[in-house]
Amino acid sequence: MSQTADKQPVLAADGTPLKQALDAALFRNRMRAFMLVLPLLLFLFVTFIIPIGIFLSFGIHDPVFSKFMPKTSAVLSDWDTTSEPTEDMYAALVADMVVARKDKTIGRAATRVNRELSGTRSLFTSSARKAAKLEAPFKESLVAVKKQWADPEVWKAMKVASRSWTLGYYANALDYKQVADGSFEPQPENRQIHVPLLVKTLWISLQVTLYCLILGYPIAYLMSNLPARTSNLLMILVLLPFWTSILVRTTAWIAMLQSQGVLNDLFVLFGVTDDDNRYSMIYNKLGTLIAMTHILLPFMVLPLYSVMRGIPPSYVRAAKSMGATNWTAFSRIYAPQTIPGIGAGAILVFIVAIGYYITPALVGGQDGQMISNVIAFHMKSSLNWSLAAALGGVLLVVVMTLYWIYDRVVGIDNMKLG
DSSP states (O other): OHHHHHTSOOBOTTSSBHHHHHHHHHHHHHHHHHHHHHHHHHHHIIIIIHHHHHHHHTTTBOOHHHHHOHHHHHHHTTOOSSSOOOHHHHHHHHHHHHHHHHHTOHHHHHHHHHTTSTTHHHHHHHHHHHHTTOOSSHHHHHHHHOGGGGOHHHHHHHHHHTOSBOSHHHHHHTTEEEOTTSOEEEOOGGGOOHHHHHHHHHHHHHHHHHHHHHHHHHHHHHHHHSOHHHHHHHHHHHHGGGGSOHHHHHHHHHHHHSTTSHHHHHHHHTTSSOTTSOOOOSSSHHHHHHHHHHHHHHHHHHHHHHHHTTSOTHHHHHHHHTTOOHHHHIIIIIGGGGHHHHHHHHHHHHHHHHTOOHHHHHHOTTTTOOHHHHHHHHHHTSOOHHHHHHHHHHHHHHHHHHHHHHHHHTOGGGOOOO
């Protein structure tokens, strides 16, 4: 009887098994917590995830040509790219140009082809003005209007443009190009700009991170070891740049770094250089490094300070009492405990720096430009949103890869922001 009683489950007040009642209570608590954060999740999903997803989709989906030149796209899908363009292809092209000219969409279709073969936009627009008057045979009449229509390269460019779903923009972002048969080949050497620019962006971001660490570590150390009153004053000075517009801070560096600026005047005053040999510190890579380091320095100081403040001073004193020198106590006792702050500050500064735009645009010149400036150019000037999306996608993959490597080597769990 006693063994049978021992096997009976423990019951809650309402008669249900206690384990089941606990599981139900935990589930309700989780659902209550989830419902509290659900509005925030929905807000982030609608205003952040969906727009980014839509933007990145532009890098693989460009239906402009197939939408405005449907007949041409249909016949091009069966073309083998090696034989001569047929009369049916010319007839479909003329029919599409007549409609596109009437609907005022010929410019958009021509722009899409021009991205594959430079100079074809004017070919399309000028021929479209005469397309309604052309008669069969359309091949002869269209070539009579513009002899470039006999060039197979024009038709190959149209075939590439006719694909709504394409990896061509991502290939372009990696300095390759998609050819008519669907394969990829390297861009000419004089057009390989994106990969070197991406490498330069990573290198600049790494340098800025290193300079912020070199400058920020002593500042954080002083803040964590000085009396509270002095430490709070330093904290205000560190946070002060956040209260000033980034545009104002960057513009101030232009006044500081230009050839007739404050720093060069001081160099001349103290005999570091003469008036005819002033240093060039603006509109180049050096200007970008100086301005970005100044702007991103607080992002390194704050994580370091939050970690250093939690290190008991008794650890270093105990090491010194056992005969350790100041350097030994610092390098073997104090510094290893600040590694989580170093990791947090480094990844924060690096990720922010890799996507910086305003500062390189204002003080970088041609030598100090970063990949974000090219993305902005295609968004605002060339209106090639698909290439901008592809460049953004490549940058996202690079950042996520570096983040994964950081997690594997250092560990995200070891990173502390406070």
